[in-house]
Amino acid sequence: MVIACAALLPFALPHVRKMEPRQWKYLAGSGVLGNFLPAFLFAYAETRLASGLAGVLNSLTALFTLLVGALFFRQSITWMRMLGIIIGIAGTAILIFSGNGSANMDNKYYGLYIVVATICYGGSVNIIKHRLHNLKPYVISGLALLTVGPVSLAYLLTTDFAYKLQHVPGAWEALMYIAILAVFSTAIALVLFNKLIHISTTLFASSTTYLIPIVALMWGVLDGETIELWHYLGMLVILAGVFIVNRAK
Numbered sequence: 001m002v003i004a005c006a007a008l009l010p011f012a013l014p015h016v017r018k019m020e021p022r023q024w025k026y027l028a029g030s031g032v033l034g035n036f037l038p039a040f041l042f043a044y045a046e047t048r049l050a051s052g053l054a055g056v057l058n059s060l061t062a063l064f065t066l067l068v069g070a071l072f073f074r075q076s077i078t079w080m081r082m083l084g085i086i087i088g089i090a091g092t093a094i095l096i097f098s099g100n101g102s103a104n105m106d107n108k109y110y111g112l113y114i115v116v117a118t119i120c121y122g123g124s125v126n127i128i129k130h131r132l133h134n135l136k137p138y139v140i141s142g143l144a145l146l147t148v149g150p151v152s153l154a155y156l157l158t159t160d161f162a163y164k165l166q167h168v169p170g171a172w173e174a175l176m177y178i179a180i181l182a183v184f185s186t187a188i189a190l191v192l193f194n195k196l197i198h199i200s201t202t203l204f205a206s207s208t209t210y211l212i213p214i215v216a217l218m219w220g221v222l223d224g225e226t227i228e229l230w231h232y233l234g235m236l237v238i239l240a241g242v243f244i245v246n247r248a249k
Contacts, residue, residue: 001039002156003182004190005149012142019143026131031144034124035186036152038117045113055213057114059092062245064122065206072123073130080248081203088210088241095213095234122206128194129202137194141187200246207245210238 019027046054062085069075132140164171197205214235221227 001036001145001152001182001186002149003179004035004186005145005152007183007187008138008142008145008191009149011138012146015139015143016146023132023135024147026127027140027143028147030124030127030132030140031147033120033127035145035190036148037120041113041117041120045110045117047110049110049114053096053111054114055096055216056089056093057111058118058212059089059209060115060118061121061125061209062088062203062206064119065125065202066122068119068122069126069202073126075126075202078248080244084207084241084244084246084248085203086241087244088207088238091234091237091239091241092210092213093234094237095217095231125197125202125206128197129205133198137198138191140194141190145187145190203248204242204246207242210242214238 042054066075066077066081066085070077128140135143165175193205193208196208217225217227217231217235
């Protein structure tokens with residue numbers, strides 16, 4: 001979180017004084033719900049939860065985006081949208097649970113942390129679409145991370161982070177990979193995602209979570225893993241769900 005905040009800081013600082021007080025409220029809400037809380041909830045859940053099950057639960061983001069939009073932002077729920085969401089979740093389950101069986105149900109109750117995280121994501125997406133639509137995506141991303149960056153840094157300083165960097169072998173290499181994830185998978189990805197929210201619907205933007213297992217599978221192929229028939233079926237079902245969500249009115 002700290003590194004991602006620092007990466008977008010040059011884009012955020014020129015706009016700090018231009019924001020109105022009410023905008024800061026929504027920016028902080030987006031930062032907390034879309035970045036800060038999910039980062040901790042996912043990290044804690046994955047210490048005990050199988051990654052496959054975590055991936056399936058992450059696909060609930062689209063569902064909670066729809067529900068939060070209906071409850072707080074007067075968005076309509078149509079049967080076509082619900083159908084697309086259900087198909088997307090089913091495709092994600094097929095894709096992840098087929099194969100090496102890594103998605104076992106051990107410590108399944110830790111999945112509740114991911115469910116809470118997906119609810120947070122749903123709230124953040126709706127805030128960006130309905131309350132911050134007049135701001136550029138990179139401004140939203142930079143200022144949202146700026147609201148949670150100092151808190152993240154304060155928490156980091158209470159840990160043994162500095163000690164491990166000095167005494168644990170491989171710590172600096174690990175930090176390098178964390179920095180790569182922070183810049184590409186958080187900072188840059190957040191800007192692109194916010195752009196997608198601006199040019200599409202909240203539901204279509206959040207349905208991109210269905211594509212994460214597909215991309216992960218492609219990286220696995222490049223790393224020498226094999227794709228089975230069930231994987232192809234799962235991908236087709238996911239794409240069908242995304243298509244229905246995009247076409248739903």
